[in-house]
Amino acid sequence: MSTAFLKIAIPAFLSGTVITLKMSAISLLLGLAVGVPLAFARVYGGKFLRNFSLVYSELMRGTPVLVQLFIVYYGLPQFGIVLSPMVAGCLTMGLNSAAYQIEYFRGAILSIGPGQMMAARALGMSQFKAIRVILIPQVLRIVLPTWANEAISMVKNTSVCYLIAVPELMTQAKIMIAQFYNTIESYSTVAVFYLVIVGVMTIAFSLIEKKVKIPGLAIEKSKK
């Protein structure tokens, strides 16, 4: 690996890393914002909400994210909706992730069992307040290990956005190859970048898990 290559590649990959992390964070939060309400809608909602949540989840999980990305980026302009690559990328990845997050959160909600909701209602809480005050704090803790996987997948999956020229990590690798004709070096370097990001995330999530752990919450979960 030549010094000339590294001198140009490292800063390029670092700026790609920033974009990748930014995209992942925005997409994950969008997925969370859409996924959590739809997960509760699936468990506690009326018929319409339940079905909407189900159809949404099946539609998004049943089609490749690349197809969704191209529909949003290349298809929507036909209707006069032109999005920048970054916005199209975050929107697609976020709405796609939401479908998976619905399923993770739904599982966590169901694992809590109906007793917590019943006790909260008996105290005089509305269903909405019970969800907010009693269920969400528990659901977040239970879902955390699964959610960590989703976050890690997201970081890697954003690489498909090089196809619409978002200047993220993978795109930087492509640019380097065009410049230096060094396929193996560029791809290996970019792989190391991904590996480091994922490694740091894995450690961070396991620290968070330890920090928010509540004795017995996991036992409740396995019991019900």
Added chain:
Amino acid sequence: MSKEIIRLEGIKKSYGQSEVLKGIDLSVKESEVVVLLGPSGTGKSTLLRCINMLTVPTEGHVWVDGQDLTAPKVNINKAREHLGMVFQEFNLFAHLKAIDNVAIGLTKVLGVKRADALERAKKELERVGLGDKLDLYPGQLSGGQKQRVAIARALAMDPEVMLFDEPTSALDPELIGEVLEVMQKLAQEGMTMVCVTHEMHFARRVANRIVFMEGGVIVEEGSPDEFFDHPKTERARQFLGKFNGQFD
């Protein structure tokens, strides 16, 4: 004559084809302790849950303190604030310490300031003998302790009535006593209580009135002495026969 707190009229409940409650009338007066007895699956718990509308009756009316909870547009959340309920499975909030389990109804439902709520919660936990367990999570408590926290949680709301849904059925035998003791103390202090239980000694000692149910109807009711010594119906005699061992 003391005030009537609960009145049930013609309560029916069906799940699909099966009718669990077939028309129940029941009245509970202030400071009265009513124990619902009967074989499993006869609708005792369902009836209890109709009182705070956790189960909505298919037909009939539920009055609590003069308010018809089955009327349309009733604010049921408001009505439940002062109907304490204790469940067979405790249902303590798993992510909250004992003291916060008791305080959360005060802060999040009644809007009491947190500092005041914690002070009240501490008092209620001391009242059920758990003053030294304030900072433990439900997962760190025994079944009997969990149920006492659950009782404290309901008491903190200043309930007019306490509903007990088989509060000792999920407990190991050696832990039942501590919960019954708390319940008996409550009864002596004049709390209005409706209990579903299979603890015959408790029923006999603490109840003012026994209501015996079978097959979704009230078969017989009366004072504990009447019911246990001179049951009027054959079905009650059969039921009591199975518990004979308990009266030796």
